[in-house]
Amino acid sequence: MMAGHGDDINAVGGPARHIPVLLAEVLEALSPKAGEVIVDGTFGAGGYTRAILASGASVVAIDRDPDAIAAGRDLEARSDGKLRLVHAPFSMLDEQVESADGVVLDIGVSSMQIDQAERGFSFRADGPLDMRMAQAGLSAADVVNSFKAGDLARIFGFLGEERHAGRIARMIESHREKRPFERTLDLADAIETHIGRAPKDKIHPATRVFQALRIFVNDELGELAKALFAAERVLKPGGRLAVVTFHSLEDRIVKRFIADRADKVTGSRHMPEAQARLATFRKAGGGVTPGDAEIAANPRARSARLRAAIRTEAPARAGDFAIFGLPKLPSTELPGANRPGER
Secondary structure (H helix, E strand, O other): OOEEEOOOOOOOOOOOOEEEOOHHHHHHHHOOOOOOEEEEOOOOOOHHHHHHHHOOOEEEEEEOOHHHHHHHHHHHHOOOOOEEEEEOOHHHHHHOOOOEEEEEEEOOOOHHHHHOHHHOOOOOOOOEOOOOOOOOOOOHHHHHHHOOHHHHHHHHHHHOOOOOHHHHHHHHHHHHHHOOOOEHHHHHHHHHHHHOOOOOOOOOOOHHHHHHHHHHHOOHHHHHHHHHHHHHHHEEEEEEEEEEEOOHHHHHHHHHHHHHHOOOEOOOOOOOHHHOEOOOEEEOOOOEOOOHHHHHHOHHHOOOEEEEEEEOOOOOOOOOHHHHOOOOOOOOOOOOOOOOOOO
């Protein structure tokens, strides 16, 4: 969850270290009420969860980062049974609840993760080249030190939209033969040295590569797609879905999902009745972005976008990843289980 810093105090949670973006807008979309069950699929520092609990609703909060779950145990203990924390990826939210009145997902890396150098998400401070939200599985170091240049180029090009993807991938392949990449600054400095940086450049040359590695290591796009299908399965008729994204790849997935699920195609002489499909969601407004005041208070919110939808009574459809148009990328299995590029 991408959040800013704050010291909000409410009836349930006490001081909050972070305030999630678009909080008022998310609460308006969710409209939580006493007696309802809301799934917070990205617990993070608990900003959304605290606000939902303050409305009187109960929350099932999910996070795959064990640090986030550990930090939230005190809030869980003081919630009078209205909060249940679950250590799991949000793609498995339908295994944690049978039905829900609302689901909120705040996609991407959290401020806590970015600000901890030892987690390896940022090149602004030296740390291990890790980036694993779940603190298990394939690390960013595993990727850059073992994947073929062609696979690295695909990852950087698609997930980071890096125009120098091929050049950077070939540099990495050559560099690691002498010494493997182990630290964030090792990789960031190598990219800056190889690509160069003009004085007018506002972003570091390694920014898009780090983004791509983080998204790939954590399978963020795949997890988001699975979570949307899971939300469709658990939401009651009238249930609300609210998703906050931070870059175009995420937003495109959410937008395509809602558009596909809101599309109603009835039977006709051209389409047999058996193939007719009913809309499982209806759109609840277009993409909502933060105002100038919020961006000034929390610059990390500048690229955030909220999309919302309301569940209909139609049965959930089968999950078809083809609607997202995602490319085939290398396997995220640890080296030795599958070779990079193979499934």
